[in-house]
Amino acid sequence: MVDDPTRDDDVQSGSESVGAERDLPSREILELDHVYEALGHSRRRYLCYTLLERAEWSLTDLATKIAAWENGVPEHAVTGLQRERVYVALYHTHVPKLADDDVVTLDESTETIVAAENATQVLAALEGMGTTLDSNQETHARGEMDNDKQR
């Protein structure tokens, strides 16, 4: 209705191209499904936070860290059962999903995960939202490591 074709020239001669870029996110932004999939569960977010610190983790260490965070206890106080519950969920759901999206790869023989091709993109998104959405999680994921160093 307001779109008068005769006005096209005016608009285009001005800031039309710039405006279009502002209104419509780039293709790379729109096609971030794997980023949202990767970060769509608190345990996967925690796992990705730990990748910010180190690119390689054993599943057992990861399970211990996550169990400590979820139960609000230090890592040395995590029980075997608490660790096993998390370990099983990592192994059967979260790590295969992240591997599907090329965020991590799992070395079956050593049960170690390593950051993969898409990890950079996911971690960039995570760092961007970490300050507002998940600051507690991030603080814990990093803080525990600082504590470990001090011990």
Place this chain on the structure above:
Amino acid sequence: MTNNGRTTTNNDNEIERNGSDLGRDTRRRQVTQRHYDPARDGELTTAIVFAVAEAEGVSPSEVTSPPLYDSVDVAAIEDAFFGSESESEPRRGAGVVEFRYVDYLLKVRSDGWILVCESTGVDPS
């Protein structure tokens, strides 16, 4: 990745016949059952793997290959049956999802019961 966990795509008729009476399946022997308690188990995946471990007589962390992820989207079942309830009341719909995992037929019921059955007599291949 090998895919030994099979979903029951060629077994739909059987599911339909059995689906109406949740879990009461006379043709398959039930090996074990476990009630999914979100407060204790956390994720449904954990409860399912613990049930399979009990059926196999091993510890849960020894149930490794293949991952459940290769058989079924457990997170989707968790969402469908146990996910975001309305403010105060749980959903009332009753249902069951069946799928194959290694040598077992697993049933996850909307009331939280996970049944592990031997899937003998059916050759999925």
